Amino acid sequence: MTRIEALGIKVTYGYGRHAVDALKGIDIDFDDVRSLGIAGESGSGKSTLAKVLLGMVTPNEGRVLIDGRPMESLPKKGAGSRSRQVQMVFQDPTSSLNPRTNVGSTIAEAIIVNDIDCDRPKEVRRLLGLVGLDEAFAVRYPYQLSGGQKQRVAIARALACRPSVLVCDEPTSALDVSVQGAMLELLAKVRDEENLALAVITHNLDVVRALCDDVVVLNAGDIVERGSTAAVFDNPQHPYTRTLLDAVPRLRYQPFSAQPRPLPDALLK
Ligand SMILES: Nc1ncnc2c1ncn2[C@@H]1O[C@H](COP(=O)(O)OP(=O)(O)OP(=O)(O)O)[C@@H](O)[C@H]1O
Ligand SMILES: [Mg+2]
Numbered sequence: 670m671t672r673i674e675a676l677g678i679k680v681t682y683g684y685g686r687h688a689v690d691a692l693k694g695i696d697i698d699f700d701d702v703r704s705l706g707i708a709g710e711s712g713s714g715k716s717t718l719a720k721v722l723l724g725m726v727t728p729n730e731g732r733v734l735i736d737g738r739p740m741e742s743l744p745k746k747g748a749g750s751r752s753r754q755v756q757m758v759f760q761d762p763t764s765s766l767n768p769r770t771n772v773g774s775t776i777a778e779a780i781i782v783n784d785i786d787c788d789r790p791k792e793v794r795r796l797l798g799l800v801g802l803d804e805a806f807a808v809r810y811p812y813q814l815s816g817g818q819k820q821r822v823a824i825a826r827a828l829a830c831r832p833s834v835l836v837c838d839e840p841t842s843a844l845d846v847s848v849q850g851a852m853l854e855l856l857a858k859v860r861d862e863e864n865l866a867l868a869v870i871t872h873n874l875d876v877v878r879a880l881c882d883d884v885v886v887l888n889a890g891d892i893v894e895r896g897s898t899a900a901v902f903d904n905p906q907h908p909y910t911r912t913l914l915d916a917v918p919r920l921r922y923q924p925f926s927a928q929p930r931p932l933p934d935a936l937l938k
Pocket of ligand 2: 715716717
């Protein structure tokens, strides 16, 4: 298992009066943790942290070590010139797929760019199967897919790079409620079958509960609480964590009225 350490990460966007301290010197050690939840409200710095782990944002201070080696020193391939070991599934699958490339080529490109040694057509079929898509999807284009199917293609493309860590930014928030559960099951399955570590960024604590062994809670660029998911949820120490837990919307059973309501007069005219 790969070890990822983010040490003293500080990120400031902009300068002077307009400077925003998105991360204020945080530490994360991703060792022995199969699945880490990064929770916090909007603007707390979650996506910034994901981008730092991916090498898309260079921190003003601090560094990211992968198996003890600075991220910058790792071999990089392809246009994005990022490390293959950390891959990301973005929040919005529509904008992360190329509309002109079919599903099979999207996955195959990731294999080619990263020089993965394999029987390519066979690997594309395996990955499609792994994410629960039929082989026939290989010739489909993004506009022919549902939101959930696009998300599955994005996951297959990320897995094609043979990462050690998969970072998912709000993996369910762009999806219909009816397929959110299936997406969580799929992520748990690929984590186990591909022997991956999973970092899940979300404001939805139910997602953390479903997928993550450990959790860090971010508030305004600082980690205010960390620990095992069970411990943090059962006995939150920080008032902010309690607020976040209380804010999880829950579906309440609304008794359905058998009495039809009269139509408004305006509709009857
Ligand atoms: N490129 C940027 N330039 C300037 N400020 C930025 C930039 N990206 C993010 N920020 C600011 O940094 C802070 C943290 O942003 P970030 O996107 O990491 O939050 P987040 O926790 O992912 O929020 P959300 O849940 O809404 O996605 C915010 O105040 C945001 O306005
Ligand atoms: Mg974000």
